[in-house]
Amino acid sequence: MATNTRSLDKVTLLDWYRQIVLIRHFENRCDELYHQKKITGVYLHLYSGHEAVGVGALAAIGKDDHVITGYRDHGIALARGVPANPIMAEMMGKRTGVSGGKGGSMHLASRAHNFWGGYAIVAGHLPLAAGIALKERYTDTENVVLCFMGDGSTNNGYFHESLNLSAVWNLPVVWIIENNFIGMGTRIEDSSGQPELVKRAIAYGMKEGGRVDGQNVLEVHDAISEAVAYARKKGPVLVEVLTYRYKGHGVSDKQYSEREDLKRELEDWTSRKDPIIILRDYLRAGFEGIDADLERIDAEARAVVEESVRFAEESPVPTYEDLINNIVVE
Amino acid sequence: MATNTRSLDKVTLLDWYRQIVLIRHFENRCDELYHQKKITGVYLHLYSGHEAVGVGALAAIGKDDHVITGYRDHGIALARGVPANPIMAEMMGKRTGVSGGKGGSMHLASRAHNFWGGYAIVAGHLPLAAGIALKERYTDTENVVLCFMGDGSTNNGYFHESLNLSAVWNLPVVWIIENNFIGMGTRIEDSSGQPELVKRAIAYGMKEGGRVDGQNVLEVHDAISEAVAYARKKGPVLVEVLTYRYKGHGVSDKQYSEREDLKRELEDWTSRKDPIIILRDYLRAGFEGIDADLERIDAEARAVVEESVRFAEESPVPTYEDLINNIVVE
């Protein structure tokens, strides 16, 4: 573990723990709600397993920096500090949702948090990230953009054009690949000629930010902190973070019941590489009698999620007026 | 110079000389005809300066292999052995043209020569090359596809998706970048984060076929021969060939009269790196009293071009029937 994290205080580490646990509970609850048909629709992609990536990465930036991601966006929104209530309300398509119930699970966003949203066209948000970064360069700030994407996204034309432009224009973007080794049912070896995705930086003369253990929030925090420092002063960085999805691709994913290889793989990750366990063990090793705090945090997180469910359920649904407004700026 | 070329006999070398000179004269004549308004339209991209690339590369493959390129296609068509008459007729939009006068300068093709055509959407032909190669893998042959593209094309999404798929599927394609250091008016440093384009192979775990002197036909022939041998048995290769365009981007290019930097650069290439001079000097050094052959070949080439102009001028224009046929297969 890189030394600069050693210096991290208990308060910070416990806050990360809180966020990771909050995301875990939030996603489990969404899963339940979907099967109870309280969250409906065809798409629901959970962040379970990825928690340490979002939490560690977002801990490395400030309020004026920017965050954008794909459809697997619940955890990123929570880690960015967007309250659980309007997020859960969005899941249920309520008027009080972050996107007024018009975006849904894949399209959470909060302008107030410089969280530019979840997008569902694979890699389609990468050029947007480049554009947001251009604004910062254009106005001579040192703010950066963190752009999250999946491993599968890196084989799309958008990836190539966006990373190349960011290099040519020296844009302050940290490109973060959440490599969970699979896209839907396609393993990375079957989709990428170069499975070591961070090497793709070479194609753009871009700085390589390393291949990072995404289940260890401290490792993620270190790597992204370094990348962010570089991006502020110099230019884009590509970071590959290794992680795993616990709940399959999305609610439509039937593979884990059908595929032995995936079942075993999942078992291995949950038992040996779970981000909550890894951080908890680290905290226990570092701080005497931390368990009381951990239990309290866990209970508080559950309460936050339950409150968000209550809030969402009691919220009104959008109206015809909502259907036809905000199509264009009048 | 790689040794295997040393062994090349006079006949072969003189044939390459013939092709290079033929292309040079053909392009110069097209230029004249355009200014005489005998070739019309907005697009005419000459291969002058690139001759050794096409000739050296196509000398490395056989009749059953495949060739595809962009809009800078005259020289490739001639080097592939497509007769000058129907090519010139196509330039003039005549019914006897290789594409019946419907394709024009940018869309030459000859199915009979496995020359799959010139395409004008930058990098848009790369996926077609992958598809043609797939057919060969699918049918278990050892035929390969040579796909030519410009340096500017390598920044397009098509490049990324096509090269990656060729790597994942192990397709027998030799991807040949004709790097003339500029696309229209944009220098490679201003368009590619990685100006050493062959390095982009790393992003696909693809074999690197080297950075080759494109003005020396023997160097090109060696490099492409190696790449072809690899592609037949194993998989795709990326080769970067360094060359220069003598006549600007196309007939609409006004830069060489406006930009000092380009003027000097052009002067340098034509005076010190001309493919005709390089091959001629090599021949003179290797073979006593070759000048007579060279002069004869030059005269013959001019005659072939003149004959093509006569043929084209005397050919009929397409009719309404041509306008409406071959839209779909009836």
Add this chain to the structure above:
Amino acid sequence: MADKNVPMREAIRAALIEEMERDERVFIMGQEVGVWQGTHRVTRGFLEMFGEKRVRDTPISEMVIAGAAVGAAMAGLRPVAEIMTINFAFLALDALINHAAKVHYMFNGQFTVPLVVRVASGWGNQATATHSHTPEPIFAHFPGMYVACPSNAYDAKGMLKAAIRDDNPVLFSESIALYSKPSPVPEEEYIIPIGKSDVKRVGKHVTLVAYARGVEWSLEAAAMLAKEGIEAEVVDLRWLRPLDLEPVFESFKKTNRCVVVEESLPHFSFGSEMAAQLQEAAFDYMDAPIKRVSAMDVPLPYAREIELMALPNAQKVVDAVKEIVY
């Protein structure tokens, strides 16, 4: 033999199996067609049946999925490429319009493109704004590529077999909402020729012109109208290119009234073309303006309640009919 009731998904699957068994050159490529068993389960079991060579999973690379399929078709294979949903086909538009649809013409017949591009289409189910398009008319705007839009299992099977055997590129659009809907499909082989419309219901008071899911709404509406003594004739275009309008004109000359039903957005669309063609071809037979029932001119939102407001349905068709049948 007695026809079995088969969901459209299974009819399409059967067509693919039959054609792959018939012709070695036919193969499948696309995202999640193999290991995942097909996003919409259409290619379920194909990897096992036909192997990796003929059932090819691809990266998330729509540009090269379409473009490589064009190249393979030019070279003599008969690819059935799948773009997971038509929304992602925007990324393949250049390859489809500039190459699939044009190489035959621009090289004056030297190459043919026997290609089928299958896309799942349609909205509803809260897929939201970027995942809820039905832009088939856009693909049919351009000459050189056919566009198939089957409305039931029977048609889908016969049309897909025709598409696979044809030497031209065909965009084959499958309405997601229809995948699970059964209709009778005969055991014996049949082909439904390219560019043939079909009268799905005979009537005399009004003509309903539709394709794909619009046919379902039209038939429902026709049943509702029948209760009130209004007999609607339903013409299923089946193909947006080539267009077969004779049956539409004939029907209109009989009913003198028409409502066009489409799942698509309203502007520069199918309804526009039908109305334009009808008023020109059958001007003297128009007893009322041609009405259009389309999706509302909005991006689709997530919340179920308002999403449904934006979509066409049988009641909206009934209401439109009543505006012109009095």
Add this chain to the structure above:
Amino acid sequence: MADKNVPMREAIRAALIEEMERDERVFIMGQEVGVWQGTHRVTRGFLEMFGEKRVRDTPISEMVIAGAAVGAAMAGLRPVAEIMTINFAFLALDALINHAAKVHYMFNGQFTVPLVVRVASGWGNQATATHSHTPEPIFAHFPGMYVACPSNAYDAKGMLKAAIRDDNPVLFSESIALYSKPSPVPEEEYIIPIGKSDVKRVGKHVTLVAYARGVEWSLEAAAMLAKEGIEAEVVDLRWLRPLDLEPVFESFKKTNRCVVVEESLPHFSFGSEMAAQLQEAAFDYMDAPIKRVSAMDVPLPYAREIELMALPNAQKVVDAVKEIVY
């Protein structure tokens, strides 16, 4: 001040200069806009005037040109992105339709996209099949993005200034054939509001509805018809989205006859929509079917002689008028 005759190219150039001088946030990005001086010379001298920060040459990467411009606009800049020709905008369609046109809606107004995407459009001059598209109606099919199609220098300047100042994304299509055509442009600043049609010629016997280059053919045709005593009214739509049809309806209620003139392909297009709208809005005023003059339904070939056969022209408009004015 007396108006100067200015070619459309110069009027557009002037609009860009004025808006860039007015607002620091306005900048240009695209292929060959800088060093090359603009493929169509519109941004001639801009690099010198405004520097590299505000005149940004890009790689040949249409997807990111459009997408990065969307992001920059969301973040508060006002990009004027150039896609060299509308043909290459197919590669930007996803970024434009799924993001430029939708982020405002799908995040319920949290973001706006004050973006202008300039494209050169139109065919002729043997650009051949892949480089000869005029698919503006396709971009106008979708809600959320405006589509501007000026027909002369005066309109182009005023419309572009409005587009740059508006907070919505605008696809601004410039007809290549019109770049060199001069028309009077006043010295003083003016704005032509978004979504306003314009009657370009007053007449009483027939209404010609057009946009962009179609207006030129219509006016030529009107002049030819006038010689035979037929007074054509010419309505220039100017914008394909939002559509301003009142002037069309009013004109039609006066003339009772209409020919729609478009450079685009005929199916699922502008003419289709105009005919559909007219027959619905002014059914009782139709004395004859609405006619459409479009490009032929073919890919454009290279050879000059046959290419011209496929294109609309004034004579074809005259012929169409004579079919309905008797």
